[in-house]
Amino acid sequence: MLTKTLTVALVGNPNAGKTTLFNALSGLRQRVGNYPGVTVELKKGRYSAPGGLPVSLIDLPGTYSLAARSPDEMVAVDLLLGRRPEEPRPDVVVSVVDATNLDRHLYLTSQLLGLGEPVVVAVNMTDAAAAQGIRIDYDKLGQQLGVPVVPIQANKGVGLDALTAAVLTTAESGTIPRGPTFPPAFDAEADALQAEIGPDVPAFLTRRLILDIGGYVEQWLVADRGPALRDHLAAARQRLAAAGHPVPAVEARTRYGWVKAAVGAAVAKPAERPVTWTDRLDKVLTHRVWGTLVFLALMFLVFQSIFFWAKPLMEAIDGVRELSAKAVAGWMAPGPLRGLLSDGIIKGVGSVLVFLPQIVILFGFIAVLEDCGYMARAAFLMDRLMSRCGLSGKSFIPMLSSVACAVPGIMAARVIENRRDRLATVLVSPLMSCSARLPVYVLLIAAFLTDGYPGWLPGLVLFGMYLLGFTLAPIVALLLKRTLLKGETPVFVMELPAYRWPALGNILRRMADAGWAFVRRAGTVILAAMILIWALLYFPSTAPDGTSYEDRVAAAEAAKEEAEAKVKEYPEGQVPEEVEKAAADATTAANAVNGEWKRNSLMGRAGRWLEPAFEPLGWDWRIGMAAVASFPAREVIVGMLGMVYDAGDEGGDDTSALQDAVRREWAPGTVQGRYPVAVALSVMVFIALCLQCASTLAVIRRETGGWAWPAFTFAYMTALAYLGALLTFQVGKLLS
Ligand SMILES: Nc1nc2c(ncn2[C@@H]2O[C@H](COP(=O)(O)OP(=O)(O)OP(=O)(O)O)[C@@H](O)[C@H]2O)c(=O)[nH]1
Numbered sequence: 074m075l076t077k078t079l080t081v082a083l084v085g086n087p088n089a090g091k092t093t094l095f096n097a098l099s100g101l102r103q104r105v106g107n108y109p110g111v112t113v114e115l116k117k118g119r120y121s122a123p124g125g126l127p128v129s130l131i132d133l134p135g136t137y138s139l140a141a142r143s144p145d146e147m148v149a150v151d152l153l154l155g156r157r158p159e160e161p162r163p164d165v166v167v168s169v170v171d172a173t174n175l176d177r178h179l180y181l182t183s184q185l186l187g188l189g190e191p192v193v194v195a196v197n198m199t200d201a202a203a204a205q206g207i208r209i210d211y212d213k214l215g216q217q218l219g220v221p222v223v224p225i226q227a228n229k230g231v232g233l234d235a236l237t238a239a240v241l242t243t244a245e246s247g248t249i250p251r252g253p254t255f256p257p258a259f260d261a262e263a264d265a266l267q268a269e270i271g272p273d274v275p276a277f278l279t280r281r282l283i284l285d286i287g288g289y290v291e292q293w294l295v296a297d298r299g300p301a302l303r304d305h306l307a308a309a310r311q312r313l314a315a316a317g318h319p320v321p322a323v324e325a326r327t328r329y330g331w332v333k334a335a336v337g338a339a340v341a342k343p344a345e346r347p348v349t350w351t352d353r354l355d356k357v358l359t360h361r362v363w364g365t366l367v368f369l370a371l372m373f374l375v376f377q378s379i380f381f382w383a384k385p386l387m388e389a390i391d392g393v394r395e396l397s398a399k400a401v402a403g404w405m406a407p408g409p410l411r412g413l414l415s416d417g418i419i420k421g422v423g424s425v426l427v428f429l430p431q432i433v434i435l436f437g438f439i440a441v442l443e444d445c446g447y448m449a450r451a452a453f454l455m456d457r458l459m460s461r462c463g464l465s466g467k468s469f470i471p472m473l474s475s476v477a478c479a480v481p482g483i484m485a486a487r488v489i490e491n492r493r494d495r496l497a498t499v500l501v502s503p504l505m506s507c508s509a510r511l512p513v514y515v516l517l518i519a520a521f522l523t524d525g526y527p528g529w530l531p532g533l534v535l536f537g538m539y540l541l542g543f544t545l546a547p548i549v550a551l552l553l554k555r556t557l558l559k560g561e562t563p564v565f566v567m568e569l570p571a572y573r574w575p576a577l578g579n580i581l582r583r584m585a586d587a588g589w590a591f592v593r594r595a596g597t598v599i600l601a602a603m604i605l606i607w608a609l610l611y612f613p614s615t616a617p618d619g620t621s622y623e624d625r626v627a628a629a630e631a632a633k634e635e636a637e638a639k640v641k642e643y644p645e646g647q648v649p650e651e652v653e654k655a656a657a658d659a660t661t662a663a664n665a666v667n668g669e670w671k672r673n674s675l676m677g678r679a680g681r682w683l684e685p686a687f688e689p690l691g692w693d694w695r696i697g698m699a700a701v702a703s704f705p706a707r708e709v710i711v712g713m714l715g716m717v718y719d720a721g722d723e724g725g726d727d728t729s730a731l732q733d734a735v736r737r738e739w740a741p742g743t744v745q746g747r748y749p750v751a752v753a754l755s756v757m758v759f760i761a762l763c764l765q766c767a768s769t770l771a772v773i774r775r776e777t778g779g780w781a782w783p784a785f786t787f788a789y790m791t792a793l794a795y796l797g798a799l800l801t802f803q804v805g806k807l808l809s
């Protein structure tokens with residue numbers, strides 16, 4: 074009778090459906106996607122088996138074999154070989170295999186059978202196999218493999234009870250499977266080596282030690298036992314080769330032969346593989362010309378829709394923000410607290426939150442692309458381009474994922490085997506425009522490149538901002554691969570999974586998660602930044618002549634309201650000139666006091682001191698300081714502009730308040746007013762190329778194991794951003 078918590082690990086080739094099974098069993102919602110390499114970390118969950126026994130479930134990155142080559146595979150192999158000190162080896166290994174691809178997936182299973190742990194095989198994707206006319210006799214397959222085999226369909230939760238039951242029985246019986254039989258000569262060598270290194274290294278490791286030349290077990294045992302072991306190994310391998318069993322071919326031969334026999338006995342396949350939808354679609358989608366055109370058209374469509382679909386939702390959120398601004402202004406007496414609430418929080422954080430719909434829509438699109446199987450095709454299409462830059466199509470998936478967020482994008486680079494290629498990919502991924510840049514783009518495009526321009530232009534400019542990253546990232550990668558990270562161009566090997574209808578549930582969940590993450594971020598990091606910025610803009614609140622800015626602003630605002638009320642006394646079109654002029658003067662006076670206060674604030678003084686650096690980019694101190702303040706998190710630039718431009722409670726009918734405020738403040742007479750498009754583009758280019766994200770720096774540090782690479786990335790991207798903005802403004806100025 075089992076009493077203690079049972080630890081069960083899900084192991085299998087990439088894209089076998091491990092995470093889908095993990096989610097179905099544990100009720101958690103880890104990311105799934107239809108391409109290899111979605112999971113790159115170990116994830117844990119729990120559930121109760123029938124009868125109440127607690128099960129600790131471990132989801133692992135996919136791996137093709139125990140001879141791990143990339144860091145994500147290493148995570149899985151480490152756990153199986155007992156190399157993770159904080160994690161015990163699992164009690165039962167569930168080998169998840171794809172029913173449509175048994176010949177290949179069972180190779181890893183055959184390796185798992187030699188690990189000295191109980192194993193249960195879960196045959197997943199049984200629906201897809203049935204659709205292809207593949208018939209599997211599960212009992213027979215179980216007899217052949219020597220372990221329980223359970224058919225499941227993870228995405229619909231079919232067969233989970235039977236799987237759990239098989240896991241419990243296997244755990245209870247503790248039966249250790251035998252796996253394929255190796256040639257006697259090999260067994261003899263393994264036994265001899267075992268006798269030499271002693272019983273504290275388990276037999277399965279000794280076998281891996283011989284099989285994986287220069288592998289990971291060899292590296293660590295040689296380091297542990299001294300170089301003599303290496304000579305022994307070389308001699309053993311030489312003897313095996315002489316006996317006609319060279320390493321590693323002996324393993325492939327033995328295992329594939331064994332898998333072939335098992336599949337031959339238990340699986341009936343149609344004589345001819347039917348032509349599937351995947352084949353038909355791939356004719357176009359992976360075609361060099363058509364495929365690339367479809368890719369570009371798809372991206373354009375995505376950005377066009379982000380721009381237009383989000384608009385009504387965005388206006389609704391802006392409406393709520395304006396109402397709260399009015400409410401606060403009405404209820405609270407002037408003073409620092411009201412200033413903080415209305416300026417810092419409602420104008421600042423509110424200006425950022427307005428962009429929630431765009432973020433959610435962008436994540437929805439990416440989730441669809443990932444879930445239907447297009448991601449791997451995009452990687453395949455881009456392989457040609459990437460290989461010119463010394464990388465392979467594999468690097469494109471981290472880059473494309475970075476369009477949502479660079480943090481998971483950079484982690485996705487773990488699937489890349491070679492350290493130099495992985496580093497190059499990590500260092501250029503932050504150049505891809507992430508969702509946090511979207512608010513800045515949308516704000517400036519809507520303010521300066523929409524009215525009076527053809528309807529397709531906003532989407533195209535937005536697309537252009539993304540293209541900037543798409544173009545520069547490979548170029549920087551090329552430079553890196555030619556200099557700091559010199560090395561050969563890797564060969565592109567990647568499975569193209571069958572296309573699948575995206576699961577609506579998955580997509581909605583991804584959108585909800587992204588939306589929630591954005592709101593949480595606005596409520597924490599961005600809120601904190603806004604409070605700080607507000608304080609830097611508020612203090613000192615007394616003018617050099619000793620008068621209180623608070624009082625002067627209140628007086629000026631009152632005068633402005635009075636003058637405006639006078640205007641309203643007359644019917645439209647019949648307002649006497651002097652009344653109209655008085656109102657305009659009062660507004661100018663109020664703005665002037667406000668402007669003077671901000672200019673004299675701590676932030677204003679620092680900004681004016683730095684202004685010469687911003688000038689060549691076409692920026693005034695306010696834009697410049699907003700860009701500087703947004704180094705920890707990009708969205709801050711929008712929030713701070715909302716504050717300094719006073720994106721108050723007077724938004725127009727169909728544009729957001731901040732958009733109006735920017736247009737109003739970039740007035741004739743200022744550089745921004747004279748070249749609004751050039752300035753807008755220069756700000757956008759700066760944001761596109763700059764690494765303004767503390768989380769990205771932290772994840773680069775974690776993935777590269779030190780501060781040197783994040784510092785390098787930060788430095789090169791800041792320089793690139795400054796130069797890019799400079800060039801954009803200067804060229805834009807010449808052209809306009
Ligand atoms: N048709 C069908 N699709 C499934 C089934 N189980 C999972 N999928 C889909 O298969 C794809 C891969 O699923 P994941 O759970 O992400 O696969 P994984 O093994 O975790 O992949 P990696 O993390 O990359 O190793 C997803 O698109 C799932 O929706 C199934 O039983 N039938």
Ligand SMILES: [Mg+2]
Nearest residue numbers: 091092111112
């Ligand atoms: Mg997974």
